[in-house]
Amino acid sequence: MNNMIAPSILSADFANLERDLKRVSEAEFIHVDVMDGSFVPNITIGAPVAKAIRKHIKGIMDVHLMIQNPDMFINDFKDAGTDYLTVHIEACTHLHRTIQRIKEKGMKAGVSLNPATPVCLLEPIIDDIDLILIMSVNPGFGGQKFIPYSLEKIKQVKKMIGTREILIQVDGGVTLDNAKEIIDAGATVIVAGSAIFNAPDVEQRIQDFKSLML
Structure with missing residues (x-):
């Protein structure tokens, strides 16, 4: 499975999203x-x-719902053109049902874990999901520092997945300095926001991240 980069538009210029997506x-x-x-x-x-913004995205639109009651918005994000829809395990009272609703709508289903949430909670639904998102900062704001214990959680998730075709995504505090260590721990999709959009040359920064994934 090839490693992939996922720029987070949280750190883009919201007044110039089309430009930054290009x-x-x-x-x-x-x-x-x-x-x-x-x-x-x-x-x-x-x-x-x-x-x-969907029409300005060439690849996969990966939507991360950090919201209460995500079931209320599954149809809306399907209509928006979402490819992967990720919900938080902490926000879903009936997680299995939420996952099934996402997949019934033709989207890939992801589940995210906050830093203090143990990976063992994924075991009951591991065969039903397409992506696991490890939050390596406490969610809510961009530009935070990577929590070191996240590396251990990535390794635990990789072991739990085994041979299943499930993406391991890591989001929070990812930089050029720690991306290789995160990939080596088992991550397959690296989310980076400020490390990309705050770079002097955004296009070159994408290539810099890609070079670490070879």
Whole structure:
């Protein structure tokens, strides 16, 4: 399974999203963070903005719902053109049902874990999901520092997956300095926001990350 980069538009210029999406057009994934100000202490964008930017995304639109009651918005994000829809295990009372609803709509289903959430909670639904997102910072804001214990969690998830075709995505505090260590631990999709969009040359920074994944 090839390693892939997923720029997070949380760190893009929201007044120039079309421009910034063109700058990262060589990335395999585009990571869209949706926050509601309740599950996390920040508010970002919703399905209408996701739908508007979909036509400017060449690859996979990867939507990360950091919200309460994600079931209420599954149809909206399907209509927006989402390829992968990830929900938080901490926000889903009936996680299995949520996953099934996502897949019934034709999307790939992902499950995310906050830093303090143990990976063992994935065991009952491991055969039903397509992506596991390890949060390596506490969600809500960009530009935070990578939590070192996340490397151990990545290794645990890799062992749990075994031969299953499930992507391991890591989000939070990823930089050029630690990306190789994260990949070596087992990550297959690297999410990076400020490390990409705050770079002097965004296009070159995508290539720099890609060179670490060979």
